[in-house]
Amino acid sequence: MEDAELSFAHMGLDARLLQAVAELGWAKPTAVQEAAIPLALEGKDLLCRAKTGSGKTGAYALPLLQRLLNAKMAPTVSAQVVRVLVLVPTRELGRQVVRMLRQLAAHCARHARFADVSGSDDMSAQRPILMEKPDVVVGTPSRVLAHLQARNLSLQDSLELLVLDEADLLFSFGFEDDLKKLLCHLPKIYQTFLMSATFSADVQALKELVLHNPVTLKLQESQLPDSSQxxxxxxxxxxxxxxxxxxxxxxxxxxxxxxxxxxxxxxxxxxxxxxxxxxxxxxxxxxxxxxxxxxxxxxxxxxxxxxxxxxxxxxxxxxxEPEVLGQGKKKRGKRxxxxxxxxxxxxxxxxxxxxxxxxxxxxxxxxxxxxxxxxxxxxxxxxxxxxxxxxxxxxxxxxxxxxxxxxxxxxxxxxxxxxxxxxxxxxxxxxxxxxxTKQAIKEARLREIKEELLNSEKLKTYFEDNPRDLNLLRHDQPLHPxxxxxxxxxxxxxxxxxxxQAVARPLNCKRKRRKPLPPRTKEQQNPLRSFKFTRQKSRTPAKRKKPS
CATH class of the missing domain: 3.40.50.300 (P-loop containing nucleotide triphosphate hydrolases)
Incomplete structure (x- = not known):
């Protein structure tokens, strides 16, 4: 019975989500998932601290998708609106979150549409995606705020769930002002998940800004696995x-x-x-x-x-700038x-x-x-x-x-x-x-920048209009890091x-073996044969025929 209590099947999740979970190989929920998912499904605000790699993304992604499915399967079908906003500190994490959501929604894809606006694409290119009102929008605070101010996105009347992933990094990465401005564009009532690896002062400040009587989950576990792992x-x-x-x-x-x-x-x-x-x-x-x-x-x-x-x-x-090692309060600003x-x-x-x-x-x-x-x-x-x-x-x-x-x-x-x-x-x-040398390091970085310029999609139009600059860049002095x-x-x-010697395996680069040569002819086996034959043939004059 204990194993049944730990399974995803006993959490009230949709069968399509359970099928996706099984395909991902999640045999049973992690500690953070076991604690967070039932509370999230009850509609409670969550302040969750769990170590890196503990499954925090799945802990909020499954309740998020279940909420969408419940809304889509309701008897009175509402209009297509943006219901969920996920804020992340980095663009890479934004892509990773959307990839995870799509994997979990593999069997209900037509009921859940996602948009990632955390990338460096031009805002005008992201505008048509947002105008279709996807169910979930994932992005960094600065990019989401820019779309809200440009009226490409509206959340005032539709948002039901706000997720702040890696919350302890959002303020540290300089998003404090953006977050405060962004909250003015949100409705007064919505559910919030605040996921973090640490409970820093920044997380406490975020808690006061976005959470209302949250359930705090501070799992009694080490930040790192034990010595057996x-x-x-x-x-x-x-x-x-x-x-x-x-x-x-x-x-x-x-x-x-x-x-x-x-x-x-x-x-x-x-x-x-x-x-x-x-x-x-x-x-x-x-x-x-x-x-x-x-x-x-x-x-x-x-x-x-x-x-x-x-x-x-x-x-x-x-x-x-470590605060833990006695360097004082972390500085913000340009850095x-x-x-x-x-x-x-x-x-x-x-x-x-x-x-x-x-x-x-x-x-x-x-x-x-x-x-x-x-x-x-x-x-x-x-x-x-x-x-x-x-x-x-x-x-x-x-x-x-x-x-x-x-x-x-x-x-x-x-x-x-x-x-x-x-x-x-x-x-x-x-x-x-x-x-x-220092010069070699400098040239290695320059070569990487040069490759970025040549492969940049944004500069393609510029190089088409200025082919001379492209030729200069291509035929510039070669760099040798x-x-x-x-x-x-x-x-x-x-x-x-x-x-x-018993355990080491040197990473030696083996020489390529030559392909076996085809069998040699008699002349190839003894080159002197053909050599003598050609010399005798060239020196011996041809016999003249006697006149008849």
Whole structure:
């Protein structure tokens, strides 16, 4: 009977939604879904805090769709109106939410229409979609407010449900003013779901703005999975060179296998790490928050599909100023505006990530939790490796204290690795680091911008009117980010540490085998035969016929 109480079938959901849930492989609801869905179906406002990857999207998506189906199947069919508004902090998260809604509504698609206005498309292109009055509108506060002010969207008389996803990021990304203005365009009565990974001061401010006598769900669970699912290690590195050497050994000897996310502190560091790995023929991609949303989503798709096993990313801008580690109150303003709609570490669905490597130490406890939350999702095992220098010991102690405060099962174990065993690889590491100069990093970023310009749909019309600019861009001086040296491609067996030879699998690039040649003729087997024959034939004069 206990299993029946935990199933989706006993929550009063439509059979079509249950069929979609089964096709997604959701055997039973997660803790947040089990707690939130029944209350949401009763029409209560919810303030829900749950860890990253706990199924918060499904916790509000299923009640949302059930409410739509109830409205559409009512005896008195009402006019087509916008009933639900979902606000998200980033464009990537907006796309992800719409994708999830469409998957759950696969068997009732004609009763639920969705519109994603969080993208960077021109507002005039999104206007016709909104004029059709989709049932659910998903977008960032700034874009939704712009459509409301342009009268492309009206919610005053129709909105029934408001969802704020990743609510703790909405204020941090500079959306505070937009949210306050947006609320003036909403009716006085509507149901609200406020979903967050933390209960910060920003979340409390949002609670006062949008919630009315909410039910607070603060699940008594750790922000991260326990040690049976998530293994967490610390690796001591004395110098910057040691960090690069350790990473080279871990990846090139396949001590860390599967898909890996490498977190660094700045975008320049992203490209430095990418170019460093390319010196050893290890392909990696950079998730640059400064690129357009379509490019970022394309990179994530390539990573999820397995085109790349390694992706280098940074935190959101607001996490760069840690409040938890004693830096004082988080600042807003220009820096917050820079990070607006460009988050990377959270709200992005990286699939089947086996390990997270904190190449640069996380600036706060929140940052560490959000980074680690990219792996060990949906009951899959995962590993977090954090590089720690001598100056970061105090920060490490604070993170460990916070994790132990949640549950004593979570600690950062020392990674058993002897640096002296990989000293033979140090000269190769130095050779690669010398190749990755500041100029090489600059040219790598310029080349990526150049490719964006050439592939931009918005600039296509401009280049048609100005073909000379297009030719100049195409025939500009070629950019060479870094010279790849062939001798660094493979790891000789004598450089593999003896203690690791049983487990290491060097990522050596094998040469292509030549196709077997066709069988040779007698002349080909002995070239002298044909050579002598042609010489004799050329030197011997032809016999003249005797005159008759």
């Amino acid at each position: 998530l293994s967490q290690y610390q690796i001591r590195s004395e110098t910057e060179e040691d960090k690069f050497l350790l990473l080279y050994a871990l990846l090139k000897l396949s001590l860390v296998r599967g898909k890996v996310i490498l977190f660094v502190s700045t975008i320049d560091r992203c490209y430095r790490l990418k170019l460093f790995l390319e010196q050893f023929s290890i392909p990696a991609c950079v998730l640059n928050s400064e690129l357009p949303v379509q490019s970022r989503c394309h990179i994530i798709t390539q990573f999820n599909k397995g085109f790349y096993d390694y992706i280098v990313a940074t935190d959101e801008q607001h996490l760069a 917050a505006e820079k990070g607006k709609e460009s988050g990377v570490a959270r709200g992005i669905d990286f699939e089947n990530v086996s390990a997270v490597i904190n190449f640069d130490f996380p600036p706060s406890i929140e940052s560490y939790i959000h980074r680690a939350g990219r792996t060990a999702r949906a009951h899959n095992p995962g590993t977090v490796l954090t590089f720690v220098s001598c100056s970061e010991s105090a920060q490490l102690a604070k993170i460990e204290a916070a994790l132990v405060g949640e549950t004593s099962a979570i600690t950062l174990q020392p990674y058993q690795f002897q640096m002296e065993e990989i000293e033979g690889l140090r000269y190769r590491c130095r050779d690669a680091m010398r190749s990755v 870094a010279i790849v040296k062939p001798h660094l491609r493979n790891v000789p067996e004598y450089l593999v540490p003896p203690s690791l």
